[in-house]
Amino acid sequence: MASPDTRPLAHERPENHYRPEKHDQPENHHQPERPDDHHQLDRADGLGGLDQELASEHRYLSAARAALDHLIQTARMRAATGADIAGDGYTAETLGRMLRGQAKVLTEEPGSPLYFGRLDFGTGPEAGDHGGQRYYIGRRHLADQAGTPLVLDWRAPVSRVFYQASRTDSQGVRVRRRFGWTTRRNRPAELTGFEDEHLTGPDEHLPPTGGQQPGPDVASELSRLVQAEIERPRVGPMRDIVATIQPEQDRLVRAGLDESLCVQGAPGTGKTAVGLHRAAYLLYTYQQRLDRAGVLVLGPNTAFLRYVSGVLPALGEVDIRQSTLEDLLARHPVRGEDSTAAVAVKHDVRMATVLRRALYAHLVEPTEPLTVPDGSFRWRVSTETLRRLVAEIRDEELPYGLGRERLRARTVAMLQRHAETRDTPGAAWVRRMSRCRPVTAFLDAVWPAVRPEDLVASVLGDPAVLARAADGVLSVDEQATIRWRRPVKARSAAWTSADLLLVDEAAGLVERPEGFGHIVVDEAQDLSPMQCRAIARRNEHGSLTVLGDLAQATTPWAARTWAEQLVHLGKPNAPVLPLTTGFRVPAAVLDLANRLLAVLDVDVPRARSLRSDGQLHVERVADLPAATVATVRSALRQPGSVAVIATDRELPRLAEALRSAGIATTAADTAATGRTDAVGRVTVLPAGLAKGLEYDHVVVVEPADIVAAEPRGAHRLYVVLTRAVSRLDILHSRDLPAPLER
């Protein structure tokens, strides 16, 4: 990349923060500012100089905006003429699509800030090639017409320094500047101030964040703009954290494409954010490799995916597939339902052995020679040779379908050897022999083609097939649990969700599925071994980012250790790296939730919150619906989102009480659409859907019921309590679960 031009580092002042008075009342902050977040400048201390500095920043912004406008116009013009200049229809269409896409991406975020930070390198040896340079860092690369970079992409190598440099290790940076912006609908973001950290100058200490000490890796001198961003009310869907990625997160985001990682992180430590930013980083850095292979992000449910769906497009990445595992495996609609016991057996890793055995039971040892007529000749392959070929190919452990094709090819090669004694058979001869009836009949008898659906239907529908394949693997009772009551053809089977997992396993035995270059797996603690295998076979040659928290494991088959889970995911050597600094949950709430860890029986590091600003309120009440209405009413006096979380059983009567009281609510299935109008501010959410989501104010109703509702109820309660960004109300009429009692 060409090096950005050097600009004079004029007008520097030692002050950490600057915001001119005229911008005192922004409407809607991109990085919210509160008047007391910024040191107001003493006029005698050089306001004139700082005004000049801000004026100079505004001039830079104007230049950047002009460059962006030019880019947009050029892209639009090219999109309009692209079809005419391309040589053929296909190229025209591809080019047109690309250019239209480019124009769209550029114009889609007219209001968003073009950059969020600036680095001024010093001239000492640590600055290396960057000595004396100044770089602006933003979401996208932007250059002027001459090609001079005006804004560097946050993923560019030098941008790493923006996230990693500190006073103890300045990495050559003299000043790191963060910009404050306000955004207003349909208007360009307004630059309202900036904040400087002098990393090599005299010790200018930013006030500590207060409350608990942050983790060792997090800058103990947390920037006020970063603090404000972390504490801002949550409205609408999840946003990117590109301006405020912390050093411990940045190290995970920027790990190389060949590195598989497992991130064990307590609630709100930014696992999801890290996973999404990592996907964007990898696409930028390894574009060619990943353009072909693709990147997949797997999330636990559609509400969660909807909540996070805006993050990657905001980072300019629209070609990343985001899906639930169920949707990824949905070859057929789900029409049936399993008993709890049947689901447990079908998700058990032993089913992989059962299916493999059932599949390979189709192989039959050759018992007679193969004879193939060829004009006036007849070629013959002996029984013994055929047996040897089958045994050799079996040992190669190819997918079953490829094994069949290899047997075809090797058999024809044998025939060819005979034919070569008379003639020189060419490609057409090989093709003809490959498809001739005797060869295909031989394959059908010895190595028959098997469809995955038929295999699963025969295992579940034919007790004799199941008994043979599951002998010594599943108990007789377990076999009875999963057996269909009568045989059903695959075509008319009422597949259950767990059956489709078996069909996918079977398909993976028959053929290699389409793989991805990188897969980000969120909430990975909840995956069953069979689900892990479905991911592993799509990632044989790629790498994984595994994100999760053993303490939040709520499924019956959830992992107890990462070592075990990583084996099923096919990456046994991936390092398990902790994230322990909480960005969501305030300290008071986290302290309460952490008390549950003692009964969860998992070995995880505790989270420490960066936030001391939250509120926790626990109240025993006689009338839960009435208390919920009163609590939500008072919650609505504050900005931000509100969620009422309870068991499935409790929720309808709470929703009804809210409705009767005239409080509009959003149902759980639309909970994550990011509506910010009054109707969408209150969500009623079953405890089972809360995972991965967050709300400013959470009202948890009757925790004891949440614990009692399912075998891993205490884990569920831990998830539910840690959804709160600012305020948590716990309403209960029964005794609280023991760990929560004071």
Ligand SMILES: Nc1ncnc2c1ncn2[C@@H]1O[C@H](COP(=O)(O)OP(=O)(O)OP(=O)(O)O)[C@@H](O)[C@H]1O
């Ligand atoms: N460096 C950061 N700067 C600002 N906000 C951050 C940062 N890291 C995380 N956050 C915010 O903290 C919240 C929690 O992040 P995220 O949902 O990624 O955490 P998580 O570890 O996946 O949580 P959970 O396990 O509870 O689902 C989000 O709102 C996210 O934007």
